[in-house]
Every structure is written in structure tokens, then in C-alpha cells.
Amino acid sequence: MPLFGKKETANITYISHAGVKSPIAVPVGDSVMEGAIKNGVDGIVAECGGNTQCGTCHVYVEEAWLGKLPAMQDDENAMLDTTLCPRRPNSRLSCQIPVTKELNGLVVHTPEAQV
Amino acid sequence: MGVVIVGAGQAGFQVAWSLRTEGFSESITLIGDEPYLPYQRPPLSKGFLLGKQELESATLRPEKFYQDQRIDLILGERVASIDRASRRVVLASGAGIPYDSLVLATGARVRKLPDPSALYLRDLDDAARLKDRLDRASRVLVIGGGFIGLEVASAARATGKDVTVVELQPRLMARCVAPVISDFFRDLHRRHGVEILFGAGAPPPPADLVVTGIGVTPNLELAQEAGLPVSDGIGIDDHLRTADPRIYAIGDCAVHGQRGRLESVQNAVDQARCAAANIAGKNQPYTAVPWFWTDQFDAKLQMAGLSGAADQTVIRGTAPRFSVFYFRSGRLIAVDSLNRPADHMAARKLLAAGSTLTPEQAADESFALKV
Numbered sequence: 036m037p038l039f040g041k042k043e044t045a046n047i048t049y050i051s052h053a054g055v056k057s058p059i060a061v062p063v064g065d066s067v068m069e070g071a072i073k074n075g076v077d078g079i080v081a082e083c084g085g086n087t088q089c090g091t092c093h094v095y096v097e098e099a100w101l102g103k104l105p106a107m108q109d110d111e112n113a114m115l116d117t118t119l120c121p122r123r124p125n126s127r128l129s130c131q132i133p134v135t136k137e138l139n140g141l142v143v144h145t146p147e148a149q150v
Numbered sequence: 151m152g153v154v155i156v157g158a159g160q161a162g163f164q165v166a167w168s169l170r171t172e173g174f175s176e177s178i179t180l181i182g183d184e185p186y187l188p189y190q191r192p193p194l195s196k197g198f199l200l201g202k203q204e205l206e207s208a209t210l211r212p213e214k215f216y217q218d219q220r221i222d223l224i225l226g227e228r229v230a231s232i233d234r235a236s237r238r239v240v241l242a243s244g245a246g247i248p249y250d251s252l253v254l255a256t257g258a259r260v261r262k263l264p265d266p267s268a269l270y271l272r273d274l275d276d277a278a279r280l281k282d283r284l285d286r287a288s289r290v291l292v293i294g295g296g297f298i299g300l301e302v303a304s305a306a307r308a309t310g311k312d313v314t315v316v317e318l319q320p321r322l323m324a325r326c327v328a329p330v331i332s333d334f335f336r337d338l339h340r341r342h343g344v345e346i347l348f349g350a351g352a353p354p355p356p357a358d359l360v361v362t363g364i365g366v367t368p369n370l371e372l373a374q375e376a377g378l379p380v381s382d383g384i385g386i387d388d389h390l391r392t393a394d395p396r397i398y399a400i401g402d403c404a405v406h407g408q409r410g411r412l413e414s415v416q417n418a419v420d421q422a423r424c425a426a427a428n429i430a431g432k433n434q435p436y437t438a439v440p441w442f443w444t445d446q447f448d449a450k451l452q453m454a455g456l457s458g459a460a461d462q463t464v465i466r467g468t469a470p471r472f473s474v475f476y477f478r479s480g481r482l483i484a485v486d487s488l489n490r491p492a493d494h495m496a497a498r499k500l501l502a503a504g505s506t507l508t509p510e511q512a513a514d515e516s517f518a519l520k521v
Contacts, residue, residue, distance in 0.1 A: 084190040113491035
């Protein structure tokens with residue numbers, strides 16, 4: 036149980052296409068997408084609310100962190116072929132990345148546009 | 151003046167947000183009759199019932215978002231009437247709010263049975279009540295073998311309950327999918343230990359919790375009393391306008407002459423975007439391809455297009471991973487994909503582009519599904 040109602044967090048840095056850095060302490064268990072949405076970080080839309088249905092929470096993950104992320108499922112893989120900005124080897128859907136303590140320090144880049 | 155939006159569900163929320171992303175700078179007032187910040191419904195019958203997701207995670211945006219975007223939220227208030235002559239909505243509390251453009255996103259409410267003990271699943275309070283009762287129940291009876299009923303059945307069974315589903319039609323989700331998919335889900339549920347009874351014949355076993363999912367009926371009263379034409383929904387044209395050009399209707403409550411009325415997140419979001427563009431002066435017709443999804447046990451069904459008018463179907467792949475392609479007069483009109491997300495995404499593109507895919511090509515897995 037968290038003490039004094041304070042949730043454990045990991046620091047995630049979102050970097051916009053224009054280069055603006057938004058460091059956010061995201062509660063463990065939330066997704067990287069939720070960390071952005073709940074804190075008003077632009078660049079992630081998440082139209083379907085995290086159901087792998089819309090491809091509007093697309094991010095480019097800094098290479099060093101790729102290996103620490105959970106493996107990609109079929110539906111995420113298929114959705115990434117349809118994102119507005121081009122898919123790259125480091126593309127992920129941020130709704131499919133649950134924040135863990137191990138991801139403290141994660142850096143993701145948001146694409147120029149999502150819709 | 152600006153825009154007033156009646157209904158703070160997925161559609162209402164989206165139109166407010168899209169207006170700001172369109173650069174609309176006048177006032178936006180979003181009115182909802184529930185006391186909660188706008189939230190999304192899909193998790194209510196999926197992750198939340200399974201205990202995988204908190205209710206608060208269904209909230210679409212924190213309160214600060216609305217302040218930052220200058221969206222005035224009026225929550226826990228009902229709109230009593232629309233005064234079209236003076237262009238204002240009147241709240242139940244008596245306050246009047248003027249508008250230049252009005253968006254009706256009033257949604258739908260569940261159809262009910264006479265049984266007062268039955269529970270339903272539509273809004274946040276329903277979900278909280280159902281979860282609480284479900285945690286204490288051991289034998290669950292679900293009335294209705296549509297999407298909601300089957301998602302509830304799947305969650306209840308996954309959390310260890312004895313579950314029976316009663317469906318009046320001879321097959322599941324009969325309104326929306328081909329028999330081959332209905333049969334797959336019947337077998338899936340039975341394999342997981344859910345009892346499924348069809349027709350009105352067999353009496354259902356006793357249960358300590360009855361959940362009813364027999365469809366919804368759109369909220370039309372406000373529009374009707376304002377003198378706007380309604381049928382199975384609030385009538386809209388290609389640009390999502392009602393008979394009054396200052397009033398739009400979107401989402402579950404709106405019906406278009408050819409496209410009909412749809413109950414889905416996609417329809418709510420895409421119509422909201424289109425209405426926002428039109429309010430911002432873009433004159434955009436609504437043309438989006440409908441899509442839906444449902445999660446039951448480990449199966450994900452994704453539907454693109456509307457299959458109701460099909461005169462031919464072909465299957466690509468084999469269970470438990472296959473897609474049904476629906477054709478009418480040789481033209482592709484819909485695709486239902488079972489555990490084949492790539493087919494679903496390809497289908498959305500093909501349908502949007504007006505595909506010339508033939509039934510033979512669709513059935514041939516060596517033929518790439520590309521626009």
C-alpha cells in the first residue's frame with residue numbers, strides 16, 4: 036500500500052516535435068499515454084482511450100529504452116502501420132506501455148501530428 | 151455567444167475539443183446531466199468489470215484541461231428546453247444559455263424490462279453498482295446476447311461466476327455480424343463455461359444477479375419538443391445539421407437518411423470532429439467508415455463498415471483467426487475481423503477508398519489487402 040496516499044511514480048520525459056520537453060512523474064501502473072493525457076502534454080491524442088483502436092497515441096521511443104518495453108502485440112503492430120506520421124523502428128503506441136519503476140527516466144518523442 | 155453542447159459523453163467532449171483544435175475562439179459550453187467529468191464508456195464493460203482498470207481511468211481529461219481550453223463545464227444539470235427563436239437553451243434550474251450554434255449530443259438510454267431488480271450497464275453509476283453486486287454474486291443471469299451482454303458475461307465468467315446468457319434470437323449479436331461469427335462466439339462462451347440459451351423456451355436457472363443488455367433508445371425529447379424532425383433519432387443531413395441550420399446532432403442520438411443511426415465510439419468521435427469543422431466554417435460532409443470492436447475472453451472482434459445489406463460473404467483465414475468479407479452486388483461493404491487486427495486496419499482503408507477487391511481476392515490469403 037502506498038504511504039500517505041502517495042503513489043509510486045516514474046519520471047517520463049515527453050519531447051514534442053518542436054523540441055519542447057515535458058518531464059512528468061507518472062504513477063506506476065498508468066500507461067505512458069495516460070501520463071501525457073492527465074497532465075496536459077500535447078502531442079498525444081488517444082482518441083479511443085487506450086484500446087489499441089485508433090493509433091493516435093503514437094510515439095517514437097528513445098532507442099536505449101526499446102529493449103525494456105513489453106513486447107508488441109499483433110493489434111499494436113497492425114495499428115502502427117496506419118499512423119499519420121510514418122512508422123519507424125522505434126515506433127510504439129504509448130497506451131500499450133504501462134509505466135513501471137524500471138521505466139524511470141524513459142524518453143519518448145511525440146510525432147508532428149496524430150490525426 | 152459561441153457554441154453550446156448538450157451532452158457531455160464521448161461525442162460532446164470531442165466536439166468541444168475539436169472546436170479548439172480547429173482554432174475556434176468563441177465560448178464553448180459543455181452541459182452534462184451526470185455529476186462527473188466527461189468519461190469514456192468502453193472500459194465500463196471491459197477492463198473495469200474485470201478488475202483490471204479503475205473507474206477514474208475512464209475520465210477523458212482532468213479538470214485543468216477544460217480550464218486551459220476555456221471550455222465551460224456545466225455538470226449534473228439537465229437541459230429543460232431549447233428556445234430556437236431566441237437561440238438559447240434553458241437549464242432545469244431555470245438559467246438560460248445563449249448560442250450561435252448548438253450541438254445535440256444527448257446519447258441514448260437503456261431499454262428496460264419490467265423486472266425492478268435487473269441491473270443495466272450504460273453509465274458510470276451503473277458500472278459501479280454492477281461491479282459491487284458482481285463481486286458478491288455467485289450466479290449471474292445475463293438477458294441479451296448482444297455486445298454489452300456478452301462482454302458482461304465474459305467478465306463475470308472470467309472472475310469465477312456461474313453465468314447464463316439468454317438470447318431471444320437464434321444466434322448471438324444477430325443484428326451486427328454474420329452467423330459464422332455468432333457461432334464462433336457461442337462456442338467460445340460455452341468453452342469457457344458460460345451457458346447460452348436461445349429462444350423463449352427454456353426457463354433460465356435461478357440467479358442472484360440479473361443483468362440486462364437489450365439495447366438502447368436514443369434521447370430525442372429535447373429535439374422533439376423544440377420542433378425538430380425525429381424518427382429513430384434526431385434527423386440530420388450530410389453535414390450533421392438538423393432541420394435548423396444552427397443546430398447539429400451527433401453520436402448515438404442522430405440519424406441520417408441513408409447512413410442510419412449508429413451507437414459507437416467511432417461514430418461519436420468522427421461526427422463530433424465533422425460537426426466542429428462545420429461550425430468552424432469548413433462545410434465538410436460526413437463520410438467516415440464506421441468501425442466497432444468488442445473484447446470477449448481472449449477474442450477480439452473488430453468490425454469495419456456496415457454488413458446488414460450484404461448478399462455475399464467470403465472468409466479469409468481459419469478459426470480462431472479469420473475475417474468475414476461482406477459484399478453487395480460484388481462490391482465490398484464491410485469486414486468483420488476476429489483476432490486479425492491487420493485485416494481490420496486494411497479493411498478500414500479499403501472501405502474508405504471505395505475498394506474494388508473481389509470476393510476471390512478477399513478469400514485468397516496470398517493476395518495482399520492493399521488500397
